[in-house]
Amino acid sequence: MLRKRSFRLASKNSKLRKLILFTVLFGAMSLVGAVSYTGASEANQKYIEAENNKLRILEEQFNIAKNLEETEKIEDIKAKEAAERAVEQARIAKENAIKEAAAKEAAATAIAKAEKNILATTKAKVPTKSPISTPTKTITTTTNTPPAPKNPEPSNMKYLGALSSTAYTHTGNNMANGEKPYEGAVASNLVPLGTKIYIEGYGYFVVKDRIGHGSQLDIFMDTYEEAIQYGRRTIKVYIVN
Structure with missing residues (x-):
């Protein structure tokens, strides 16, 4: 009877020891698993952070490229x-x-x-009966014909x-x-420049200028009124030798 009790007690103790051992082993395994899980979590966290950094860098480069393209x-x-x-x-x-x-x-x-009109007006031909002034003397005429001719000396003049x-x-x-005039x-335009001429009734003149059209001889007068008064006339002209 005593042996049976001792055997039973030993059996109970053996089961208890097994239970304790199992508990200890399970705890140790749990601790190792926890440690392993913690290590794995830290590695994963570092990996995730590294990938996130890469993504941020790529995103920044993309934004830079996009901004550059827009620029x-x-x-x-x-x-x-x-x-x-x-x-x-x-x-x-x-334009x-x-x-x-x-x-x-x-x-x-x-x-x-305007200059042409002024010149044309200056050379307007208006008959008049008023006295006129010439380069040599003043005469009074009532017609457009020259006064009685004064015959020049034939020895030094050519008609x-x-x-x-x-x-x-x-x-x-x-x-x-x-x-200057x-x-x-x-x-x-009938004789060379510098030719000395004699006009009956008016005196001596020198050909210094050329004429455009309208007459054969144009006499310079100092005022516009004198030129208008002179008008157009037929005169006898001689070349002085």
Whole structure:
């Protein structure tokens, strides 16, 4: 009986020891698993952080590339707009230059026309019965014909002919020989410049200028009124040798 109890007690103790051992082993395994899980979690965390860093870097590079592309597009647009503005400014400058040239040409034409009108008015042929002044003397006439002829000395004069004559005054231009107009000078295309002539009833003159059209001899007079009074006349002209 005592042996049976001892055996039973020993059996119970053996089971108890096994239970304790199992508990200890289970605890140890749990501890090892916990430690292993903790180590694995830290490694995973570092891996995740590294991947996140890579993603952040890639995202930053993507944003930089995107911003750079947008900047290049903006620069292209600005360059295109600048080129268009330059073309437009060149077009406007060309149009302004053409307008300015046209305005200058119109002004020059208007000035030339005004000068021509003034010259035409200056040389207007109006008959008169008032006294006139010539480079040598003042005479009074009632017709457009010269006074009674005074025969020159045939020894030193050559008869040029009965010429149609007019009168002109200052125009602001020099005569054909380069001198400024003065009383005693006449314009004619019939004889060389510098030729001395004698006009019956008026005296001696020197051909210093050329005439355009309208008469054969144009006598310079100092005032516009004198030129108008002279009008158009037929005169006898001699060349002085």
